[in-house]
Amino acid sequence: MENEACELFDSGHRACGGCGAALASRLILKAAGKDVIVVSATGCLEVFSTPYPETAWKVPWVHSLFENNSAVASGIEASLKRQGRKEKVIAIGGDGATFDIGILCLSGAFERGHDFTYICYDNEAYMNTGIQRSGATPYDASTTTTPAGRCSYGNPRPKKDMPAILAAHGSPYIATTSIAYPRDMIEKVKRAIETQGPTYVQVHAPCCTGWGFEGEKTVAIAKLALETGLFVSYEMVDGSVVKVKKVLRKPVEEYLSTQRRFRHLFKPKRNDAEIAKIQAIADRNAEKFGIDIKLKKPAAE
Amino acid sequence: MMEITEGSHAVAHAVKLCRPQVIAAYPITPQTHIVEALAGMAADGEIDCEYITVESEFSALSACLGASAAGSRVYSATTSQGLALMFEVCFNVAGLRLPVVMTIANRALGAPLSIWNDQQDSISLRDSGWLQFYAEDNQEAADLHYLAYRVAEDHRVLLPAFVCFDGFVLSHTYEPVNVASQEEIDRFLPPFQPPQRLDSKDPISMGMYATPEYYMEFRYETDAAMHRANAVIQEAGMAFDEIFGRNYCGLTESYRLDDAETVFIAMGSICGTVKDAIDQMRDEGEKVGLLRIRCFRPFPLEEVRAALRNAAVVAVLDRNISLGSRGAVVLEVRDALYGSGVKVLGYIIGLGGRDVTKADIRKVAQLAKSGEGDLFYGLRREVL
Numbered sequence: 173m174e175n176e177a178c179e180l181f182d183s184g185h186r187a188c189g190g191c192g193a194a195l196a197s198r199l200i201l202k203a204a205g206k207d208v209i210v211v212s213a214t215g216c217l218e219v220f221s222t223p224y225p226e227t228a229w230k231v232p233w234v235h236s237l238f239e240n241n242s243a244v245a246s247g248i249e250a251s252l253k254r255q256g257r258k259e260k261v262i263a264i265g266g267d268g269a270t271f272d273i274g275i276l277c278l279s280g281a282f283e284r285g286h287d288f289t290y291i292c293y294d295n296e297a298y299m300n301t302g303i304q305r306s307g308a309t310p311y312d313a314s315t316t317t318t319p320a321g322r323c324s325y326g327n328p329r330p331k332k333d334m335p336a337i338l339a340a341h342g343s344p345y346i347a348t349t350s351i352a353y354p355r356d357m358i359e360k361v362k363r364a365i366e367t368q369g370p371t372y373v374q375v376h377a378p379c380c381t382g383w384g385f386e387g388e389k390t391v392a393i394a395k396l397a398l399e400t401g402l403f404v405s406y407e408m409v410d411g412s413v414v415k416v417k418k419v420l421r422k423p424v425e426e427y428l429s430t431q432r433r434f435r436h437l438f439k440p441k442r443n444d445a446e447i448a449k450i451q452a453i454a455d456r457n458a459e460k461f462g463i464d465i466k467l468k469k470p471a472a473e
Numbered sequence: 474m475m476e477i478t479e480g481s482h483a484v485a486h487a488v489k490l491c492r493p494q495v496i497a498a499y500p501i502t503p504q505t506h507i508v509e510a511l512a513g514m515a516a517d518g519e520i521d522c523e524y525i526t527v528e529s530e531f532s533a534l535s536a537c538l539g540a541s542a543a544g545s546r547v548y549s550a551t552t553s554q555g556l557a558l559m560f561e562v563c564f565n566v567a568g569l570r571l572p573v574v575m576t577i578a579n580r581a582l583g584a585p586l587s588i589w590n591d592q593q594d595s596i597s598l599r600d601s602g603w604l605q606f607y608a609e610d611n612q613e614a615a616d617l618h619y620l621a622y623r624v625a626e627d628h629r630v631l632l633p634a635f636v637c638f639d640g641f642v643l644s645h646t647y648e649p650v651n652v653a654s655q656e657e658i659d660r661f662l663p664p665f666q667p668p669q670r671l672d673s674k675d676p677i678s679m680g681m682y683a684t685p686e687y688y689m690e691f692r693y694e695t696d697a698a699m700h701r702a703n704a705v706i707q708e709a710g711m712a713f714d715e716i717f718g719r720n721y722c723g724l725t726e727s728y729r730l731d732d733a734e735t736v737f738i739a740m741g742s743i744c745g746t747v748k749d750a751i752d753q754m755r756d757e758g759e760k761v762g763l764l765r766i767r768c769f770r771p772f773p774l775e776e777v778r779a780a781l782r783n784a785a786v787v788a789v790l791d792r793n794i795s796l797g798s799r800g801a802v803v804l805e806v807r808d809a810l811y812g813s814g815v816k817v818l819g820y821i822i823g824l825g826g827r828d829v830t831k832a833d834i835r836k837v838a839q840l841a842k843s844g845e846g847d848l849f850y851g852l853r854r855e856v857l
């Protein structure tokens with residue numbers, strides 16, 4: 173395996189200070205090493221990492237369009253196979269590219285069984301175009317297309333379950349992870365790349381600009397997402413969940429209150445009913461994945 | 474070796490001889506027979522390629538883009554709605570300077586839905602940066618693939634190419650075609666040697682983001698490559714002639730043009746009918762001729778200008794229309810002849826598979842002589 177001290181995602185790119193996607197890219201390349209070809213979708217990462225004539229990518233990299241990175245990756249994989257080359261192929265896309273506009277190409281590539289790894293850095297909205305909702309935007313988050321207002325609590329729909337959709341394609345390895353847990357993320361990306369066939373890693377990657385928090389809090393907020401059960405870190409092998417990160421769960425408002433996108437739930441008046449609905453989402457996650465660490469003695473009776 | 478074969482199979486066979494390493498295509502009438510034939514060859518091990526059965530034309534061309542960027546010779550084929558679905562990728566492939574070759578079995582675009590022939594599909598992508606060749610018959614349809622790969626992959630060009638042939642009229646018609654041998658094609662078409670490719674031994678970034686300080690220069694260079702292709706096509710045409718004895722040295726073909734007063738301009742299979750009509754009219758003493766456009770992109774401006782210098786009137790047959798303006802070909806021809814005093818008239822004809830006969834061509838000649846043009850020819854006014 174490559175030396176993880178090696179930096180293949182260069183500094184000096186144009187990301188915001190505290191960008192979760194930039195950190196994700198750095199970790200992805202630490203896991204992947206040099207012998208890869210990366211296909212990026214249009215989005216923040218592509219734009220901030222390759223302002224011509226500069227590039228942050230020290231591995232071969234190509235960007236075509238917003239919605240076709242999986243199809244481009246299919247072609248690269250076939251091309252390498254025909255030439256007898258051994259590089260691994262990684263497609264990277266934001267949540268918009270992955271959950272929404274690129275799902276046709278993604279579904280096709282997974283169904284055909286190409287040997288490649290798809291990594292979604294999930295910042296839960298279209299950030300590059302100015303914070304519009306996507307299918308990955310959580311319930312009640314205020315975005316520029318689902319703004320909170322007199323008749324709106326923000327995004328009216330819960331997040332789409334993308335890993336389950338890809339598991340239904342028969343993918344041999346699917347994982348969720350977070351930039352807050354670099355060791356976990358690197359292990360999962362490595363395992364995804366090493367597994368033959370189409371594999372998927374969804375990386376929770378907070379966006380300070382889009383979510384509304386100070387850039388130095390990115391990792392702390394990513395941790396809170398996991399600790400509240402709003403984000404679950406797990407691995408699926410051949411469609412079954414095999415490993416889940418357990419937590420001593422905190423109430424969701426500890427996470428929600430740190431971000432401007434949920435401010436309307438607390439100001440001008442606390443909205444207990446909506447906060448309870450979000451707590452219910454976390455509770456369902458906890459039950460479905462069994463993330464709660466059961467203490468020997470219950471904390472309170 | 475002469476073989477009586479269906480147009481689609483002649484094309485598929487030509488593609489096989491070009492040794493594509495990756496094929497990605499999606500079925501659509503009337504292109505389907507080509508990709509079925511290639512799938513059959515792949516299944517029998519007659520062609521050594523990766524054949525990707527994509528879920529859409531959008532992915533077909535996207536996969537070709539990736540495969541080409543990684544250094545393989547690639548192939549796709551489509552038409553009409555499929556090409557329209559590829560619109561965004563087409564511009565991207567050209568901007569990335571990837572020499573993808575794609576057959577277009579020309580078909581009308583909906584609505585209303587039509588599976589029949591005209592050239593609206595490829596013409597609508599005239600600004601996308603793809604070379605565009607139009608075949609008159611199936612021999613030429615096959616041959617243009619060899620030519621297209623050689624020109625597209627030439628380092629002076631590095632642009633993708635459409636080889637267009639009329640849906641059904643050619644794709645589903647059996648004609649005698651002189652089939653080349655692998656040895657001959659290998660002599661004419663060297664293996665693909667990309668100047669750059671995605672390779673972990675020599676990492677590059679492709680498809681970056683360009684600010685206003687850089688974008689225009691990219692466009693300029695792509696346009697310059699398109700213009701350079703003109704000479705490269707002629708050069709390849711001459712090399713082809715030497716091996717095969719079939720002449721594609723120009724981007725146009727002249728038919729009985731020398732002393733012609735009324736000159737037709739057209740592209741594709743309709744030219745066969747035009748030539749027959751010209752023979753008839755010549756027998757009757759009419760001075761008529763044809764300038765066939767074989768390559769629409771790059772547009773052979775100088776060739777057209779020189780060929781039409783002595784014409785009295787030029788009748789351009791367009792199997793497409795830029796709605797709200799005119800046919801695409803007549804606009805180009807008028808531009809080429811600007812200031813020459815030669816009269817240029819346009820006729821929108823044969824859209825959506827409407828048959829065009831010798832009698833129609835003779836009528837157009839009469840209209841042109843009497844100065845009547847810039848019209849839809851053969852409208853059924855009773856259904857309007």
Ligand SMILES: Cc1ncc(C[n+]2csc(CCOP(=O)(O)OP(=O)(O)O)c2C)c(N)n1
Pocket residue numbers: 193214215216217238239265266267268269270295296297298299300301306
């Ligand atoms: C076909 C197409 N539609 C829309 C856009 C505009 N666009 C570019 S990036 C983007 C959003 C990207 O969102 P995501 O994939 O989540 O990545 P992020 O910017 O959040 O990192 C949009 C809408 C485009 N480039 N192409």
Ligand SMILES: [Mg+2]
Pocket residue numbers: 266267268293294295296297298299
């Ligand atoms: Mg996003």
